[in-house]
Amino acid sequence: MIWHPFTAQAGERPPCKIVRAQREFLYDSDGRDYVDAIASWWTVIHGHNHPAIVEAITQQLQKLDHVLLAGFSHEPAEKLACELLKKTHGDFSHVFYSDNGSTAVEIMLKLALQFWQNSNQSQRSGIVRFSAAYHGDTFGAMSVSAPSIFTAPFRQKLFPTYTWRYPCHAEDAEFFSEWQEFLEQHGNTLAAIVIEPLIAAAGGMVFQSTIALQKLCHMARAHGVLVLFDEVFTGMGRTGTFCAYQQSKVVPDMLALAKGLTGGVLPLAVTLVSAKIHAAFISEKPEHTFYHGHTMTGNPVGCAAALASLALLAAAEEKNLVSTLEQKMQTLWQKVHARHAEKITRPRVYGAASAADLQSKSEAPGYAFSWSRRLRQRALEYGVVLRPLGNVLYLTPPYNISDSALERVFDAIALLLEEYAV
Numbered sequence: 001m002i003w004h005p006f007t008a009q010a011g012e013r014p015p016c017k018i019v020r021a022q023r024e025f026l027y028d029s030d031g032r033d034y035v036d037a038i039a040s041w042w043t044v045i046h047g048h049n050h051p052a053i054v055e056a057i058t059q060q061l062q063k064l065d066h067v068l069l070a071g072f073s074h075e076p077a078e079k080l081a082c083e084l085l086k087k088t089h090g091d092f093s094h095v096f097y098s099d100n101g102s103t104a105v106e107i108m109l110k111l112a113l114q115f116w117q118n119s120n121q122s123q124r125s126g127i128v129r130f131s132a133a134y135h136g137d138t139f140g141a142m143s144v145s146a147p148s149i150f151t152a153p154f155r156q157k158l159f160p161t162y163t164w165r166y167p168c169h170a171e172d173a174e175f176f177s178e179w180q181e182f183l184e185q186h187g188n189t190l191a192a193i194v195i196e197p198l199i200a201a202a203g204g205m206v207f208q209s210t211i212a213l214q215k216l217c218h219m220a221r222a223h224g225v226l227v228l229f230d231e232v233f234t235g236m237g238r239t240g241t242f243c244a245y246q247q248s249k250v251v252p253d254m255l256a257l258a259k260g261l262t263g264g265v266l267p268l269a270v271t272l273v274s275a276k277i278h279a280a281f282i283s284e285k286p287e288h289t290f291y292h293g294h295t296m297t298g299n300p301v302g303c304a305a306a307l308a309s310l311a312l313l314a315a316a317e318e319k320n321l322v323s324t325l326e327q328k329m330q331t332l333w334q335k336v337h338a339r340h341a342e343k344i345t346r347p348r349v350y351g352a353a354s355a356a357d358l359q360s361k362s363e364a365p366g367y368a369f370s371w372s373r374r375l376r377q378r379a380l381e382y383g384v385v386l387r388p389l390g391n392v393l394y395l396t397p398p399y400n401i402s403d404s405a406l407e408r409v410f411d412a413i414a415l416l417l418e419e420y421a422v
């Protein structure tokens with residue numbers, strides 16, 4: 001039997017069995033189709049089974065399936081590293097490969113801590129995390145995520161951090177004056193801050209202004225603190241630029257990417273590292289080496305998929321797919337909201353991500369919000385894949401979702417809201 005992720009082992013319906021997929025559609029064993037309105041956990045940015053990615057994988061498999069990346073190199077990993085450094089306009093000098101978002105974040109954290117060790121400043125070991133953060137499910141990633149039902153059983157084994165509210169607005173004077181005070185007191189013992197820039201995704205699709213992000217990071221930088229961006233959700237065009245940081249005036253010291261990197265086809269992640277961080281590892285002393293690597297790191301087939309995904313993203317950028325989708329979702333959310341203003345609030349859209357909050361008279365918001373499971377099941381009956389984050393109903397469709405499929409999604413939301421009693 002499969003033990004499915006994030007799945008209660010009692011009281012859940014059997015999973016929906018998918019046999020094939022194409023574009024924004026998943027097809028089950030009875031031939032029913034479903035619009036994948038969340039792009040299978042935010043990965044399938046170009047739609048399922050994109051022929052260009054399938055072709056790239058097929059071609060790569062004729063040449064090289066896998067080789068360890070320690071002591072060996074290969075063209076797909078080298079090309080992909082070059083492309084990523086180009087897309088980030090030289091803001092980073094090195095690419096460290098891994099397999100998923102959690103590991104890409106772990107690598108940032110470990111590199112940040114070792115950076116200070118190698119620089120003879122081991123007193124800098126404090127890490128700042130933010131409320132609403134979700135950085136993954138491994139222990140380091142959980143330690144820097146907001147406390148939640150996900151992390152509660154492991155609380156005692158998570159490493160200590162400083163927790164700050166996720167600052168959404170630059171005008172939040174109270175936040176920034178306390179932040180300044182904190183930095184004056186603890187700044188010289190801090191290693192890094194780690195944040196999801198512009199959108200705290202799994203924490204409830206919380207949006208942040210670019211100015212708030214800039215202010216937060218500039219103040220931390222003034223105290224020598226490293227800035228780590230988790231762009232596992234926001235990267236690969238989701239917010240309208242290749243990475244979210246490119247909308248702000250902050251270039252992080254390191255950045256994590258995963259999910260849409262291969263167009264959601266194969267597991268691959270990267271941690272982009274600035275020249276300043278890398279310089280602290282240029283040493284022949286064995287203790288200065290970064291001893292970290294996952295077995296399938298930099299897999300050539302995954303890299304080939306990512307190269308094809310980047311080419312498709314460039315074409316999507318040319319066609320302004322994300323801003324077009326953004327406008328369409330604005331209009332459609334407004335329409336639903338106008339009809340059901342008492343049931344949903346704060347419809348919001350940022351690039352190819354959108355959300356609204358379900359209201360309840362009897363239940364507190366949060367991940368355990370009881371209607372979310374029912375909504376998920378009913379949505380499937382309407383031919384749409386939705387997976388609310390508790391009371392937060394969100395959409396992260398493939399960038400090239402068709403108008404008819406998007407309308408099906410919003411028709412389903414309207415029907416679901418008809419059924420929903422506040």
Ligand SMILES: Cc1ncc(COP(=O)(O)O)c(C=O)c1O
Nearest residue numbers: 100101102134135136230232233
């Ligand atoms: C911002 C962010 N960071 C990290 C992760 C963890 O990624 P993965 O599930 O690939 O380990 C996620 C997953 O949702 C995420 O949204």
